[in-house]
Amino acid sequence: MRRLVAVTLVAALSLTYTAPAHAYLKFGFRLGDQTIDVRWPAGPIRYFISERDVTNVTAGDLRAAVARAASTWQALPGTTLSFEFQGFTTTSPAGADSRNTIGFLDRPDLDRVLGATSLLLDGATGTIAEADIFFNTIFPWSVADAGETGRVDVESVVLHELGHFIGLGHSAIGETELTPSGGRRVQGSGAVMFPIALAAGSTADRALQPDDIAGLLDIYGSEATHGRTGSIQGRVEQNGRGVFGAHVTAFNLITGTIVGGFTLNTDGEFVIAGLAEGPHLVRVEPLDDADVESFLAGGVDVNFRVAYAPRMLVVPKGGAAAPITIPVVPK
Ligand SMILES: [Zn+2]
Numbered sequence: 001m002r003r004l005v006a007v008t009l010v011a012a013l014s015l016t017y018t019a020p021a022h023a024y025l026k027f028g029f030r031l032g033d034q035t036i037d038v039r040w041p042a043g044p045i046r047y048f049i050s051e052r053d054v055t056n057v058t059a060g061d062l063r064a065a066v067a068r069a070a071s072t073w074q075a076l077p078g079t080t081l082s083f084e085f086q087g088f089t090t091t092s093p094a095g096a097d098s099r100n101t102i103g104f105l106d107r108p109d110l111d112r113v114l115g116a117t118s119l120l121l122d123g124a125t126g127t128i129a130e131a132d133i134f135f136n137t138i139f140p141w142s143v144a145d146a147g148e149t150g151r152v153d154v155e156s157v158v159l160h161e162l163g164h165f166i167g168l169g170h171s172a173i174g175e176t177e178l179t180p181s182g183g184r185r186v187q188g189s190g191a192v193m194f195p196i197a198l199a200a201g202s203t204a205d206r207a208l209q210p211d212d213i214a215g216l217l218d219i220y221g222s223e224a225t226h227g228r229t230g231s232i233q234g235r236v237e238q239n240g241r242g243v244f245g246a247h248v249t250a251f252n253l254i255t256g257t258i259v260g261g262f263t264l265n266t267d268g269e270f271v272i273a274g275l276a277e278g279p280h281l282v283r284v285e286p287l288d289d290a291d292v293e294s295f296l297a298g299g300v301d302v303n304f305r306v307a308y309a310p311r312m313l314v315v316p317k318g319g320a321a322a323p324i325t326i327p328v329v330p331k
Helices: 059-074 153-167 212-220 224-228
Strands: 004-014 028-031 034-037 045-050 081-091 101-105 113-122 128-134 174-178 183-188 230-238 247-252 258-262 270-274 278-285 314-315 324-327
Touching: 004 081, 045 059, 059 081, 059 101, 059 153, 113 153, 128 153, 212 258, 212 270, 230 247, 230 278, 230 314, 258 270, 278 324
Parallel strands: 045 081, 045 101, 101 128, 230 324
Antiparallel strands: 004 113, 028 034, 113 128, 174 183, 230 270, 247 258, 247 278, 278 314
16 A cells, blocks of 8 residues: 655646746755655656546537647657547546546635646655646637637646646746736746746747746656756855755856755755756846745745856756856845
């Protein structure tokens, strides 16, 4: 009997309005005295689709959209990821039943949540034992090729939720502004894994961005891929004390891509892997473009000013750049 650990990602995609963002986050699982990546064991990830239609989208349409999004993730060169459709099911896309189920669900109580993913982890190994994704029926959905004004694009939201399904958290690469109603409107996003959705009708999130790709390669990259990509690591500190939850981004001066990460412990340490080799400009900023809780649980420090690493970091092929300490000062 495996001890299962539930992780529900209320890390759902919240509905606010508009456009695209880059910085990935992996889920970590504490096993003994170390934190390991949350990931699927080797082999194909088998899933079922709930036999349920909603206005404009049949279960068959959903199946096709999931197949497209799954192939977008697994088609990235150098990954070991593969998905396999098992069939339709009458079971609900929630709850532990040893089936990975994706489908529509009535969740009128979650009126800002388009969809969410829940994971069950094997407590002995930290690997994912089961995952379910639901899409909330209270929203108008669409599978139109070019998108449909006022209706949420199924494939875009599937691509985001599948990111959680394979063990990715949210990216903080994006810019938002507050709306008069207290929501947030996305001004620019550089990651499918940004927690706030684009405007209903947009299909821009059907394609992965460099930050999403770096996250995927970090967890599911083949050995050859790990030999080709590199990483940066270091520490963010204020008055000698580690800063938790700082958003750290690496801008590749050759390719112009941005990949981000976070300081994930109270020592203020961060690691960003899956990077292309070459010179990077590293910037640190407080999380401020969504609810902090949509990235990390509790204790996040947001009271400091944007800062840059005191020197450029050169990421070597298959290795790590020399660690860097980045001091920040209070706002
Ligand atoms: Zn999400």
